Every structure is written in structure tokens, then in C-alpha cells.
Amino acid sequence: MLVVDDNRVIRQLIRVNLELEGFEVVTAADGAECLDVVHDVCPDVVTLDVVMPRLDGLRTAERLREDPRTRHLPVAIVSACTQYEVESGLAAGVDAFLAKPFEPAELVRIVRQLMQRESPPPIDGRSGAGHAGSAWS
Template identity: 40%
Template sequence: MKRKILVVDDEVAIVRVLRDRLEMEGFEVLTAYDGAQGVEIARKEQPDLIIMDITMPNMDGLTAARLLREQPETAHIPIIMLTARGQESDERAGYQAGAALYFTKPFSTRQLVREIRRILGESEE
């Protein structure tokens, strides 16, 4: 069975790049374009991992991550923050909100896939 990854980012180009690469790597990819939509999809679909931007309309990624951590049905899902916000205080806020990993844009899709597999306990294929 394919592992399911939810990509939450308001930048369509980023979502497209991630979706294409992750599908090529054998993952099923769900997409959302703001934090509120991401929380809703995570509750319904129970992805194996979430990749989330911080700066988004309607609900930012930090708020969405905190909501996901507070709810028993989503608290276990690892979250990778993928954001242009690279200050140490931003990274600290990401981890405090419940991120398993903090990646800054621009990013290497190869490195991101490697980290996803590590977090999910998969070996590289």
C-alpha cells in the first residue's frame, strides 16, 4: 500500500513540484492550499506525513500544526515545515508547534525525499 503524504502550501508551483516528485517516488499525494484546508484533509484522510508551509492565507502553518498536535486523531502524524522563513526564531517556532523537521526554501527534493523516508522508517530505494 502506498504511503500517503499531504502537501499544504499556497504556492501552486511548489505543490506541483512536490506532488510530481513524491508520486515518482511511489507516494500517494494529497494537496491543500491553506492551513484550514490542510487540517480538514488530515483529519479525514489520515496521511502518513504532512509537508506544510508556514505563511499561508486563512490559517498559517504554525496554527495548523498546533491544531493537529492537539487532536488525538492527528497528533501522531509527523509534520515537515517547508518554508521560506529561515530565521532561527522561525525554526524554533516550527519545532514548538510540533514539526518533526524544518526545511527552508529553496530546497532539494532529493534531500526532502531522503528525510521523508527516514521519518517514515523506510530505506532508500
């Protein structure tokens, strides 16, 4: 797990809740740091805040999708989740959204759901239209 948020308290809150459920968590303070460490950490899931200095969460998600090494890495936005953030996040290839303030159990549920589909889904001709791989499906 790679947790990216510029607010130290929120980073720690997310980290503690996930570690209590047995996840190994690494944190980053912004999108630029995320891109610096993502290849060393090789996380199963990345959570991104949207509003961060240097490189925001939406542009970070876009860069993760542009890189063949991280293209299929599940990404969840943990933010205010305004309509703009959700629409821009979907366009950037974000897989799930969790609005702040959030229930820790909901965070854990989304992370578990994303981890279960960490590899690209098989192409069997049965998948319907829509946003394949959405954590909400």
C-alpha cells in the first residue's frame, strides 16, 4: 500500500487503520514523492489525496496510468470527492473514490476490493460497457 496525502495526520490515520487490518503501508507527502517511490515500493494499491503541493492527486493518477509499469496499479482517491474530482478522476483512470471524512471500515473495504483485482481483468468477451474495474461495480 502506498498512501499519498500532504496532511501528516490524515496519512497517519489511513496508515494506522490499514496496518490494524494487516496491510503493509508506505506513505508519501505528495504526488511527486509518490512517483519517486512507487517503483521501489511496488504497492498493491495507491490512495491519493487530490489537493497537494508540487503534484496533485489527479495529475499523479494520470502519470501512473501513462507509465507501463504502473498502468494497471489500482488507484483510489481519498478526498472531498467533489463532482469535478470524480469526473476528472474517472478521466484519469482512477478506480475508486472515498470521500473525507470517511469511515475506516469503508477505507479497508475499498482497499481489499482493489487488491482482489490488482492484475488486469481477463478479456473473455463478456464484459459490458462502462467503467471496467470500478470498485463500485
